Amino acid sequence: MTQTLIACHECDLLHRVQPLPKKSKARCRRCGALLYVHFPKTIDRSLALAITGLVLLVIANIYPFLSLESQGTVLETTLITGTIILSQQSMAGVAILVLLTSMLIPCILLGALVYVLWPMKLGHRLPANRRAFRLALTLRPWSMTEIFLLGILVSVVKLSKMATIIPGTALFSFLALVFVLAAVNTFLVPITIWEKMDEWR
Amino acid sequence: MAMTRVHVDPTAARSGLFNCHGCSLLVRRPSVVGRVHVRCPRCGALLHLRKPNSIARTWALLIAATIFYIPANLLPVTITTYLGSTQPDTIMSGVIFFMQTGSWGIALIIFVASIVVPIAKLIALGGLLLSVQRRSRWRPEERTRLYRITELVGRWSMLDVFVVTVLVALVRLGYLTTIEAGPGVVYFAAVVVISMIAAMTFDPRLIWDALEKNDESPAH
Numbered sequence: 489m490t491q492t493l494i495a496c497h498e499c500d501l502l503h504r505v506q507p508l509p510k511k512s513k514a515r516c517r518r519c520g521a522l523l524y525v526h527f528p529k530t531i532d533r534s535l536a537l538a539i540t541g542l543v544l545l546v547i548a549n550i551y552p553f554l555s556l557e558s559q560g561t562v563l564e565t566t567l568i569t570g571t572i573i574l575s576q577q578s579m580a581g582v583a584i585l586v587l588l589t590s591m592l593i594p595c596i597l598l599g600a601l602v603y604v605l606w607p608m609k610l611g612h613r614l615p616a617n618r619r620a621f622r623l624a625l626t627l628r629p630w631s632m633t634e635i636f637l638l639g640i641l642v643s644v645v646k647l648s649k650m651a652t653i654i655p656g657t658a659l660f661s662f663l664a665l666v667f668v669l670a671a672v673n674t675f676l677v678p679i680t681i682w683e684k685m686d687e688w689r
Numbered sequence: 690m691a692m693t694r695v696h697v698d699p700t701a702a703r704s705g706l707f708n709c710h711g712c713s714l715l716v717r718r719p720s721v722v723g724r725v726h727v728r729c730p731r732c733g734a735l736l737h738l739r740k741p742n743s744i745a746r747t748w749a750l751l752i753a754a755t756i757f758y759i760p761a762n763l764l765p766v767t768i769t770t771y772l773g774s775t776q777p778d779t780i781m782s783g784v785i786f787f788m789q790t791g792s793w794g795i796a797l798i799i800f801v802a803s804i805v806v807p808i809a810k811l812i813a814l815g816g817l818l819l820s821v822q823r824r825s826r827w828r829p830e831e832r833t834r835l836y837r838i839t840e841l842v843g844r845w846s847m848l849d850v851f852v853v854t855v856l857v858a859l860v861r862l863g864y865l866t867t868i869e870a871g872p873g874v875v876y877f878a879a880v881v882v883i884s885m886i887a888a889m890t891f892d893p894r895l896i897w898d899a900l901e902k903n904d905e906s907p908a909h
Contacts (some may be wrong), residue, residue: 494713495713497713630852639855
């Protein structure tokens with residue numbers, strides 16, 4: 489069952505779905521919003537990226553993230569140090585927000601994608617897979633690893649005068665995670681996945 | 690007297706179709722519409738012709754974000770202690786610090802992400818809401834584009850919250866210098882989150898509904 493009509497999410501105009509050449513986008517004729525894209529092998533690629541992302545996320549949490557060397561002493565931090573310190577300074581709300589946007593939400597997003605896509609590739613489906621996929625799509629704007637990375641850059645520049653900042657293994661892993669999440673956003677074509685789910689009805 | 694023919698673009702709402710916001714499935718609207726909620730048969734999302742109470746919700750969130758924006762800028766986001774003397778820093782004084790130390794690029798990034806983007810976003814959403822309420826027919830394509838950009842860039846304002854997080858993690862007790870998070874960061878984080886939700890509750894399709902001639906604007 490392939491959908492023949494699609495409505496623009498930004499102006500509601502109806503369009504007939506037409507086959508697209510690879511890696512191209514269909515835009516709304518009236519307002520220019522993105523309607524749909526055609527990316528080949530979306531399931532395989534998104535699944536591979538999601539698994540990679542989860543591995544990178546684990547590495548980013550195990551190894552030291554940033555170290556600060558000042559007057560001969562080295563202070564090591566991990567990815568969640570900031571969250572811990574913020575909560576100690578009675579900033580629990582901000583601490584939770586940072587923990588969610590920089591770590592938990594990317595983790596849930598990638599986990600939900602693996603939960604949906606891996607069985608799909610094997611021809612199975614797990615309970616609540618539709619809900620899991622909808623959750624992953626909803627969480628996308630709240631995953632802010634790339635902004636966190638820019639925040640690190642700004643902080644390092646700010647501290648460069650008073651101390652030496654040493655990047656750790658986790659930082660490189662986190663950097664890779666940013667690119668993986670960006671690639672997931674590119675390769676994941678939700679409509680293709682939804683239509684695949686329709687085939688089971 | 691000849692009637693002027695008005696060209697009407699076929700929209701999902703006019704065709705009696707729900708456009709599922711979760712999975713883009715078009716679902717025929719049941720002929721008897723009570724206050725029963727209809728769910729998408731494919732993804733389970735609640736179906737609406739338009740986002741429910743879009744204008745009222747967006748206004749409420751927008752006003753809340755605007756109020757929080759004031760303490761977010763007046764209260765310090767970081768408090769630096771060096772050899773017993775404390776120095777509170779607001780977002781703006783952070784920008785000035787980077788300008789004075791010659792890091793113009795960084796100063797510009799923070800200025801845009803923390804000052805320009807939130808203000809522009811509040812003004813843009815307010816303007817869009819007013820234009821929709823007045824059923825304006827002025828440049829719908831540009832207004833939709835403005836909405837799209839507003840929704841896309843808003844999350845980058847989180848930058849300052851992350852900067853504070855990394856600073857407090859790296860510069861801690863036991864050293865000559867300590868950096869602590871200030872109350873401003875709480876309000877600033879609230880501004881970012883609330884204004885992101887405000888952009889999500891605004892329905893850009895309302896811009897286009899005003900262009901339909903014989904006011905059949907669909908209720909949600």
